Amino acid sequence: MIGAAGIVIPAHNEERLIAACLHALQNAVASVRVPISICVVADRCSDRTVEIATATVPEASLLRTGVLSSLGQVRDLGMRYLMAELEGHDPAKVWLLGTDADSYVRPDWIERQLAHANAGADAVTGLVDLEPAPHLTTELRSAYRTLIGERIRPADHDHIHGANFGVRASAYADVGGYRALDTGEDRDLWFRLQAAGHSMLQPRDLDVLTSARTTGRARGGLADLLAALG
Incomplete structure (x- = not known):
């Protein structure tokens, strides 16, 4: 059973969105009983x-x-940083979660992640939906959902999102963690975990809302996709 968890939120000039992101995380933390550490980078x-x-x-x-x-x-x-902070716990029983500063997790997000971990998953990644915004037209939302829907199956999906990610600390250490990549760092980590034989899960019951902005912080990220669709 998972005995402790940590959440990482990278943030680059997110003064407009970071408070809402952290309030959503606080709501999710309140629904679980294991110790939770939060780290904003x-x-x-x-x-x-x-x-x-x-x-x-x-x-x-x-x-x-x-x-x-x-x-x-x-x-x-x-x-x-969180692995060091939680070093008193068995790394196999520590769950590391990641989201983004422009994203808003559901109140049961951590609870569901831990349930998958306790069922044997070494890494999970869920889905990302778009927060309503004035520029997010019905046509743009429909185009996004159509594109995303092509890789969603009844029980799981093929998407990999750093904004909706969880990994066992022992598995993370086993493959060397995130590499120094400007984009695609989440997919790179996922496929290395998979190649190392870790138990992977892409469930449909994990989703977060994220900003629908079309000028983003990471090249090749969701904002660039929305800009292209628009």
């Missing part, structure tokens, strides 16, 4: 992201990067 922030994150969740750990880092490095920094 403020990546080269020049706005009020750090101040807002600290005021919203004072108990969260906050790391700052001052040099240009890839998204893979930023995620890995947070993961390794």
Whole structure:
């Protein structure tokens, strides 16, 4: 059984969205009984992201990067910080979760992740839907859902999202964690875990809402996809 968990949130100039992200995480944390640590990695922030994150969740750990880092490095920094913070627990019983600062998890997100972990999964990744926004027309939402739906089956799916990710700490360490990639760091980690023989799950019961912005922080990410669809 999972005995402790940690959540990593990378954030680059997210003063407008970080509070809502963290409030959603607080709601999810309240529904589980295992110890949960939260780590915000403020990546080269020049706005009020750090101040807002600290005021919203004072108990969260906050790391700052001052040099240009890839998204893979930023995620890995947070993961390794939490692994060190939770080193008193068996790594096989520690669950590391990841989402993004422009995303909003469901109240049962952590609870469902831990249920999959306790059932034997070493890594899980769920689905991402779009938060309503003035520019998100019916046509654009329909185009996104049609594209996403092509890889969704009745019981599972083929999508891999760093904004909706969970991995056993022992499995993460086994494959060396996130690599220093600007984009696709989530898919790279997923396929290395798979190649190493870890138990992988892509369930439909895990979903998060994410910003529908078309100018994003990561090249080749969801914002670029929405821009192309629009």
